[in-house]
Amino acid sequence: MTSPPALPPPAACRGLPAPRRTAARRFTIDDGGASAVEFALVCAPFFVLLLYILQVGIYYMTQTALDAGVIRTADELRSSFNTAVPLMPDAAALKTKVEANAGGLVSAAGANVLAVEMRPMTSLSAAAVPISGGVADYGTATSVLALRAQTSVVVFAPGFSSLNKVTSTSLLRRQAR
Structure with missing residues (x-):
């Protein structure tokens, strides 16, 4: 079934101009460019969220x-302490060992600052040394020792400047033979 043909406007209306659209009315009706506006609104928060996720990932990978x-x-x-002649490396050798055992994210070169120390637990009497x-x-032949290390983390996301260092500690005991 076909629709009836459109009727022409009445003779009295034929000479009138078409209704004028105001700028606000045209703006609400025209949807050209809506995708670009939506993309602009969603793009910035998405990329900031992506930066934050990457920053947290780098922080935990470095840790x-x-x-x-x-x-x-x-x-x-x-294992060296359990031998007859234990090896007791100096601070530079400890730093080199930690750097070699940690992989590529922990490095003493460039902007990264790697600090490594070995102390008896008795010298760490304060809450935060x-x-x-x-x-x-x-220490002595039966001391409990704390091997502590700290390095910096690359920070590129805004608001993460307080998460620029990671610290790690391991305890071990010297046992006399």
């Missing part, structure tokens, strides 16, 4: 790498 380096170094030292690199104190 995990430093933990692995400190734990492996402490394990090597513990800052890590000062360059200390290798092995």
Whole structure:
């Protein structure tokens, strides 16, 4: 079934101009460019969220790498302490061992600052003793030792400037033979 043909306007209306559209009316009716406006509104928060996710990922990857380096170094030292002639590396050698055991995210070169120290637990009597690199104190033959390391993290997301350092600690005991 076909629709009836459109009727022409009445003769009295034929000479009138078409109704005028105001700018506001044209804006509400015209939807050209709506996708571009929606993209602009969604794009900025999406990329900021993506930066935050990447920043948190880099922070935790660096923390995990430093933990692995400190734990492996402490394990090597513990096994060395169980030998007849234990090796007691100086602070620079400890730093090199932690860096080698931690992988590529932890490095003493460039902007990263890696501080490594070995101290007896008795010297860490305060609640928060800052890590000062360059200390290798092995205490007595039965001391409980704390191997501590701290490094900086690359920060590129706004608002994460307080998360620019990661710290790791491992405890081990010297046992006399």
